[in-house]
Amino acid sequence: MRIGVLGTGMVGKAIATKLVEVGHEVRMGSRDAANEKAAEWAGSVGEGASQGTFAAAAAFGELVFNCTAGEASLDALELAGEEALRDKVLVDVSNSLDFSQGMPPSLGVCNTDSLGEQIQRRFPEARVVKTLNTVNNEVMVDPGLVAGDHDLFVCGDDEGAKAEVAALLESFGWSRERIIDLGGIRAARGTEGYVLLWLALLNSLGTAHLNIRVVR
Numbered sequence: 001m002r003i004g005v006l007g008t009g010m011v012g013k014a015i016a017t018k019l020v021e022v023g024h025e026v027r028m029g030s031r032d033a034a035n036e037k038a039a040e041w042a043g044s045v046g047e048g049a050s051q052g053t054f055a056a057a058a059a060f061g062e063l064v065f066n067c068t069a070g071e072a073s074l075d076a077l078e079l080a081g082e083e084a085l086r087d088k089v090l091v092d093v094s095n096s097l098d099f100s101q102g103m104p105p106s107l108g109v110c111n112t113d114s115l116g117e118q119i120q121r122r123f124p125e126a127r128v129v130k131t132l133n134t135v136n137n138e139v140m141v142d143p144g145l146v147a148g149d150h151d152l153f154v155c156g157d158d159e160g161a162k163a164e165v166a167a168l169l170e171s172f173g174w175s176r177e178r179i180i181d182l183g184g185i186r187a188a189r190g191t192e193g194y195v196l197l198w199l200a201l202l203n204s205l206g207t208a209h210l211n212i213r214v215v216r
C-alpha cells in the first residue's frame with residue numbers, strides 16, 4: 001500500500017520506518033520538500049521511502065498518518081489539503097501539548113473537545129482514526145519493548161477505517177485482543193487527556209517504555 005506520513009519528528013520516523021519494513025511504500029511529508037530530516041530518513045531506508053511536502057505525501061498515500069506537532073496539526077493538514085485527504089483513512093497519533101508555560105506541558109485542547117475531533121470536523125470527508133498517541137514512539141512500532149500484555153486504544157466514527165487501522169497495528173506487533181475500540185472520535189478526549197497521566201508515569205518510573213493494561 002502507498003502511505004503518506006506527515007511529520008519528520010521521532011514519531012514520523014518510527015512509523016514510516018516500520019511501514020516500509022512491513023512492505024509499504026512511504027512518502028514522508030514536511031513543510032519543506034527538501035526537509036533535511038526527511039532526506040536523511042529516506043536515504044537511510046532506501047527502497048520504498050521517499051519525501052515531499054505535506055501535500056505531496058498526502059496525495060501519494062492511500063492512507064495517511066498525522067504525526068505532526070499537535071499544536072500545528074490543523075495547519076499541517078491544511079497544507080496537505082482537503083482534496084488529498086478526501087475518503088482516506090487518516091490515522092491521527094498527535095497530542096495537543098502546550099509547552100508555553102514550560103514543563104510539564106498542559107493540554108492545548110481538552111475536556112469538551114479533542115484534537116481528533118477538531119481534525120474530523122475540519123476534514124469531514126477524511127476517515128479519522130485516533131490511535132497510538134498513548135504510547136511512546138518506540139513502543140508504537142515495537143510493543144514488545146513493554147513486558148507482558150498491555151493495551152492500545154482506537155476510536156473514530158468510521159468502522160471500516162478502524163478495521164483497516166487495526167490490521168496495520170497488528171503488522172506493527174499489536175495483538176487484536178489488546179486493541180480496545182472506544183467507539184466514536186469523541187473518545188479521543190479520553191486518550192488525549194490520558195497523556196497527562198502518561199507524563200507523570202514517565203517522570204515517576206524514569207522510562208518511556210511503559211504502558212497500561214485494562215483489567216476487567
Ligand SMILES: NC(=O)c1ccc[n+]([C@@H]2O[C@H](COP(=O)([O-])OP(=O)(O)OC[C@H]3O[C@@H](n4cnc5c(N)ncnc54)[C@H](OP(=O)(O)O)[C@@H]3O)[C@@H](O)[C@H]2O)c1
Pocket residue numbers: 006007008009010011012029030031032035067068069070071072075076093094095096097132133134135136137138
Ligand atoms: N514523541 C513521542 O513518543 C510521542 C508519543 C505519542 C504521541 N506523540 C505525538 O506525535 C506527534 C509528533 O511528535 P514528534 O515528537 O515526532 O514531532 P513534533 O516535533 O511534535 O512535530 C514535528 C512535525 O510537526 C511539524 N510542524 C511543527 N510546527 C509546524 C507548523 N507551524 N506548521 C506545520 N507543521 C508544523 C513539523 O514540520 P516540518 O517537518 O516542516 O518541520 C514536523 O513534521 C505530536 O503530536 C506528539 O504529541 C509523540
